[in-house]
Amino acid sequence: MPPRQDNFEELIQSIAKSADRASFARVYEFYAPRVRNYLVRLGMANNVAEELAQETMLTVWRKASYFDASRAGASTWILTIARNLRIDHHRRASGRDAAPDDPSQAQESPAPPDSSLIQAESEERVRQALASLSAEQAEIIKRLYFDEKPHSAIAQSLGLPLGTVKSRARLAIGHLRRLLDDLK
Amino acid sequence: MSDLRHPSDETLLRLAYGSLGLGPSAVVGAHVAGCARCGGVVEDFERVAGALLELLPDADVPADGLARALAAIERDAPRPGEAPPAPPASRVEMPKGVALPQSVGDCDFSPWRTIAPGIRVSRARAHWARAFNVKLLSVQPGKRLLMHGHRGVEWTCVLAGAFHDGRARFAAGDLCEVDESVDHRPVVEPGEACVCLVAAEGSTRHHGMAGRLHQAIFGD
Structure with a gap:
């Protein structure tokens, strides 16, 4: 980063x-x-x-x-x-x-x-939360944000069948949200 | 999370970042404007988006960009606190007591048309909304819709009345998000007509074509 x-x-x-x-x-x-x-x-x-x-x-x-x-x-x-x-x-x-x-x-x-600067500090903590995701989950989160067609991008970059991408994405977002909740 | 009356986290994430289509954004935005829970989630995802913005590589920008920005600033009279003009009202006649959500902006809608007994539709006329088949639906009390599936994701925000689709009850302010995996048969509750704002992603075959055409013409 x-x-x-x-x-x-x-x-x-x-x-x-x-x-x-x-x-x-x-x-x-x-x-x-x-x-x-x-x-x-x-x-x-x-x-x-x-x-x-x-x-x-x-x-x-x-x-x-x-x-x-x-x-x-x-x-x-x-x-x-x-x-x-x-x-x-x-x-x-x-x-x-x-x-x-x-x-x-x-x-x-x-x-x-x-x-x-409360929120600025919390932005810093968001960066930490992102950094504490596993490599795969961080990749999924980035693709979800950055890519127009995130599911196919995730499938391609992680070599996953399209069918499992949806549930992996759900898990990754769930994990991210728990990390964000812990920051509150 | 498993509450069916809110959009999925993925939808809220894409809304926060701006990668959700304009049509779905207007429908989901109508829900989020009145839902503290989803408003909070969107703010969380916006903070993540902000942190990710810093991660994006700083692609080449023209060397004179800053100079041009500073020149524009010099030309610019300060406009502190200037209020943006209110968008002109849409001309569609809404059922009594039902307001068109602000999230659709100044998008115009066609006059109501009966497409089946007890079901009326008013279609969005703006190009950005047509690409997602954005429409208003008004269904008579007690009406049972046909069992149907979906070819892509579909978002329905209830503006008035309520329906039940066998999985959950959706009342004013609720958002129903369904994808290919869901077949449902919505039934409108007795008493009041159910008015909804609907958008779909990839639900009709020509949508892809329209999207590509749009891309070719407007470069987005």
Whole structure:
């Protein structure tokens, strides 16, 4: 797992407090390529993914005051922004109706300043939980998240018949959820 | 976990990450919006997704990306706390006292059409929803549906009334997720019509074709 060298929660808070461009640059350098990768893995064309990754980072800048570290860590927050922009993009691209629709930001109010880093710590514990899964279960969880057709991807990467993938996936998710529950 | 009135964990995981199809996401989202249990599970899975985002290799981005982002910021007037505009209301006439879930956004629906005695359907018109055969179903009280199976996963969120399918009772807010392994015969309870929002993944043969066509045209 690559070490996070920066405290991105603090960097986003300093964007919110003082429109700090240097903080934004560090957030951008780490997340823009990963968000782009996330979008491409979900089947998006390279150029569109690039555009949406850019839009995601601009949303981080604009909505920094909405970031509430007591509710979500930086990575989780940025992932949900990218996820919602992608859904919005596909809904608009598919014709007929065109209206902005960003569920993640609809009902939020600006975060109180100086909120604690509780969730950021819990993100760290989530990383530990992931690391404590067996290699096979970690692979299953990653494929479930990352792949458009996770069942066939799991079957291929672990050499399992498709019929057993479903129950293995259920076991892996169950295990992950127990680990997450233990963190609470 | 074995409670049939909630989506499977895998569905919630895919919803949290964004890999669940747009149609199922709208149906499952309608359930999650009113279900504290599933809302909590989705938040857990979002945290895992966030941790996994950090693991993704940082694929090449254009060298001038940051410069362009900073330039866009300079052009941008600050818009603190700007509220997103409310989506325009869909034009479908909903049964009295039943609201179309927010999760479908501004997707328009066709006028209600009777497809069998006691069964009316209103189909989603937006392309993203049609690809998953998203529809509203309204079934008269006491009506028994035919025994049927499924070719892929199907998600049904009950908006009003209730039905029983021999395995469990599903009332307003409940979500029924079934796959190929389930054959069931839903029976609507007496008293009130049962209104549902439904989406399916791979349930019709032309769906795959429509999906591929969509992919070719819109590149997603």
